[in-house]
Amino acid sequence: MDINMQRLQVTSTEFEEEGWIPSQFTCEGEGTNPPIKIRSIPAEAQSLVLLLEDPDAPGGTFDHWVMWNIDVNGDIAADSCPGICGLNSKGTVGYYPPCPPEGSHRYIFVVFALNKNLPLQEGSSKKQLLESIEGAVIAKGTLTGRYEKQDKKA
Template sequence: MRLTSPAFVNDGAIPQKYTCDGDDINPPLAIDAVPVEAKSLALIVDDPDAPAGTWVHWLLWDINPHTGHIAENSIPNESSAGLNSWGRPGYGGPCPPSGTHRYVFHLYALGQMLRLPESSDRKALETAMQGKILAQCQLVGLYRRR
């Protein structure tokens, strides 16, 4: 399984457009080679370099496994968005207080749909995914405020 973006390369800089210094919208993503037995996909975007501990920027689940891309500023039809570390659903772009931070886009292929309430956070998502992960991959972007 592979996750890429036409907006930035793995371990490359995330364009300002997709951050708090720009339009604060999600970047476009491309998904390939999902296992045929997958029933859904889940996406967790986090910043492991945040001063207060890992900061969650975006949670999505119940993504159709045949989804080949996620357009910028959108979520796939029929998927669900959970609560990020700001306590709201949806995407919150990179906004590091200092230095260059890594933003890790974790993609999981799952053996079933999760059907979690949209008030779910990362802990609830990870608990629901236990024992259901068929494959996983990641894409890393970097951002430093000017």
């Protein structure tokens, strides 16, 4: 991250930084997204982008959520899609809940504030998204949660 770039504050009411994501937001629960709050959004921001990445996945980073053109009010409610959703690594559109095959995995919510809205269509790829935000990012922040299956058979 550019040392001069503003930092967004990304939090959740459901877990702390590096804390355990409650099972209701995973494949062992309801499988809905947790609530996310974004603060310190620059006044010139026009939209937000959110990525949810699992860098510990066996085949490389697994994208659980790809979303853009989120309103700059900074609140993402539980079980919602307040922007336009793209393809996750499972090949579906929207949130795909944490479901690590084994062990504890990190789930990193990466949020970007942009100085524009994006012209991408629903179902666009993460690659298309990252190409389209080049030069438009004015702030960035992350929130990392962890999850390990409680029911080893799930």
